[in-house]
Amino acid sequence: MTGGRAGGGSGRRVRVEALAPVMVLGPREARHLQVLRLAPGATVLVFDGQGAQAQATLAELDAGRAVLHLGEASEAAAETPQPxxxxxxxxxxxxxxxxxxxxxxxxxxxxxxxxxxxxxxxxxxxxxxxxxxxxxxxxxxxxxxxxxxxxxxxxxxxxxxxxxxxxxxxxxxxxxxxxxxxxxxxxxxxxxxxxxxxxxxxxxxxxxxxxxxxxxxxxxxxxxxxxxxxxxxxxxxx
Amino acid sequence: MTGGRAGGGSGRRVRVEALAPVMVLGPREARHLQVLRLAPGATVLVFDGQGAQAQATLAELDAGRAVLHLGEASEAAAETPQPxxxxxxxxxxxxxxxxxxxxxxxxxxxxxxxxxxxxxxxxxxxxxxxxxxxxxxxxxxxxxxxxxxxxxxxxxxxxxxxxxxxxxxxxxxxxxxxxxxxxxxxxxxxxxxxxxxxxxxxxxxxxxxxxxxxxxxxxxxxxxxxxxxxxxxxxxxx
Known part of the structure; x- marks a missing residue:
């Protein structure tokens, strides 16, 4: 009974400005994804902090930027953006x-x-x-x-x-x-x-x-x- | 079990632009109050349609205008602005x-x-x-x-x-x-x-x-x- 983080236990949640077919993130977010040991092809949950969230695929990742491709609304969409x-x-x-x-x-x-x-x-x-x-x-x-x-x-x-x-x-x-x-x-x-x-x-x-x-x-x-x-x-x- | 109108059965509900210590209403609203057979001294419930409501006392009333003085938030404030x-x-x-x-x-x-x-x-x-x-x-x-x-x-x-x-x-x-x-x-x-x-x-x-x-x-x-x-x-x- 430890605190179950909404959206699943993976911690692969990425905040974006807005959900879009292609989302480009800056160095800070790219570093965050590297720390999580994610590589292109990995699936993450993107959310905009306003209630919208969806799955996305990491398409590119280096120290300077990350590119995400929007996927489908996921099972995790039944969860609130934050716990x-x-x-x-x-x-x-x-x-x-x-x-x-x-x-x-x-x-x-x-x-x-x-x-x-x-x-x-x-x-x-x-x-x-x-x-x-x-x-x-x-x-x-x-x-x-x-x-x-x-x-x-x-x-x-x-x-x-x-x-x-x-x-x-x-x-x-x-x-x-x-x-x-x-x-x-x-x-x-x-x-x-x-x-x-x-x-x-x-x-x-x-x-x-x-x-x-x-x-x-x-x-x-x-x-x-x-x-x-x-x-x-x-x-x-x- | 007829439809109980929110705010009590008196029907003495008056919509105002905004709740204020003194509220002046135009000819149309004045006529409405006259139809209700209200006279100066009468108590009505004023509401702004946005959720704020309070009791008010009718201070002046003629065919041209009505002046209301704001009273205290009333028992009826427990009711929604409209049914x-x-x-x-x-x-x-x-x-x-x-x-x-x-x-x-x-x-x-x-x-x-x-x-x-x-x-x-x-x-x-x-x-x-x-x-x-x-x-x-x-x-x-x-x-x-x-x-x-x-x-x-x-x-x-x-x-x-x-x-x-x-x-x-x-x-x-x-x-x-x-x-x-x-x-x-x-x-x-x-x-x-x-x-x-x-x-x-x-x-x-x-x-x-x-x-x-x-x-x-x-x-x-x-x-x-x-x-x-x-x-x-x-x-x-x-």
Whole structure:
């Protein structure tokens, strides 16, 4: 259950300005491909950071430049451009299974369980964690993903180290996820427990760089919020 | 179970260019307020069609103009600027209850049950319909909405007459809901049954003006799609 990188484990992901039949990259990207020990004929996944991605074949490579030929949209196109993590507070009963199932369909690379001030539990049994990972595996197959998300054992919110951008759904927030989302790096989304995160928790997250975003003016159940937030990402086509 | 108009049944909703401390409206809007038999001192709900709304007090009114003073964000601010309808294919078991519950939290004014080619059922019992309306009522209270959505008895997809824009979630669609959404009129969203709508059904809807929109490149369960699509709307702050 190490972090499964979206797009497969090969790491052969190349960012391009835009997807085009022939894509020419500069010295820096060429060096990157050499470090990956790629040679002409190799297949890579190209992505534009805006949600478009496809397979491409490396046609030429030297220290000065790389030329890629666009291939077909691949199986990996079912994955987000960069890994998408859902952080979710521990919830009672089967709610976490429902969240994990929907989150898997909606493209997360991992689910990080979190202990928050008002979370329904402080810990989770090994059997339940195993079961949540099985739910992710089944949902992954059903939604025809190549990647099975990892459901990671809970850590306390204050000790969670997310990668890239973090968006936290917060009643009263005015920022819109869709205005702020940037796929140049990993993306993490966070929703709280029944009763919400405390003001202090949100303040602390914001001090660490998180952006509080709206999910509309109504009160959502803790198990609805993550699906809604992930839906907003999916509705962008990623 | 008549159509509950979002924002309450009073109909005292006034569109303005933008929310401002003092808003001056022209003859046409003034006439509208007179038709509603409003007098200075009356409270109305002003909205800008972009998702912002608040209470306002009518300060002056004659045939030539109306002056409104902005009040506080109101209870009714929990409602979308125009009625939001979810059309959903009949699903098995308790799935419809789950959809109705989440849809209520996410602000729908009504849920129209639909019989589609691949729907799990052709009809629904009176008891079940009653139960779904009770689910909507409970969820409405829990999410602190002033409006209880109506869950309407199923009609066949071809006989459904929606109001305003209709967006249908369709695998392979490229249009984005968030790019097309326009609150100058009612909005309807449609998701299909397990197995999806048929190509013919989608074609027919498009011929009637519907816009097919993406929910990302993965396969979603029929009960996840409506929550995801409604989440995309809620994440815009409405």
């Amino acid at each position: 998408l993590t859902l952080g979710v507070a521990l919830l009672k009963g089967d709610k976490l299974a429902d969240v994990v199932r929907a989150a898997t369909e909606l493209g997360v690379a991992r689910v990080q369980l979190l202990v928050t001030r008002r979370a329904d539990a402080r810990e989770i049994g090994a059997q339940k964690l195993l079961r949540l990972n099985r739910v992710a595996e089944e949902a992954s197959k059903q939604s025809r993903r190549a990647v099975t998300p990892d459901v990671l054992a809970p850590v306390s919110l204050s000790e969670w180290h997310w990668e890239g951008q973090l968006f936290v759904a917060q009643p009263g927030a005015e920022a819109r996820l869709t205005d702020r989302l940037d796929w140049s790096g990993p993306v993490a989304l966070l929703t709280g427990p029944e009763g919400g995160l405390t003001d202090d928790e949100v303040l602390s997250l914001r001090q660490r760089g998180a952006v509080a975003v709206t999910l509309g003016p109504r009160i959502l159940r803790a198990e609805t919020a993550p699906v809604a937030l992930l839906g907003a990402v999916a509705a962008l086509g990623v | 939001l309808t979810l059309g959903v294919a009949l699903l098995k078991g308790d799935k419809l209850a789950d959809v109705v519950r989440a849809a209520t939290e996410l602000g729908v004014a009504r849920v129209q049950l639909l019989v589609t080619r691949r729907a799990d059922a052709r009809e629904i019992g009176a008891q079940k319909l009653l139960r779904l309306n009770r689910v909507a009522e409970e969820a409405s209270k829990q999410s602190r909405r002033a409006v209880t959505p109506d869950v309407l008895a199923p009609v066949s997809l071809s006989e459904w007459h929606w109001e305003g824009q209709l967006f249908v979630a369709q695998p392979g669609a490229e249009a984005r809901l968030t790019d097309r959404l326009d609150w100058s009129g009612p909005v309807a969203l449609l998701t299909g049954p397990e197995g999806g709508l048929t190509d013919d059904e989608v074609l027919s809807l498009r011929q009637r003006g519907a816009v097919a929109v993406t929910l990302g490149p993965r396969i979603l369960r029929a009960e996840t799609a409506p929550v995801a699509l409604l989440g995309a709307v809620a994440a815009l702050g409405v």
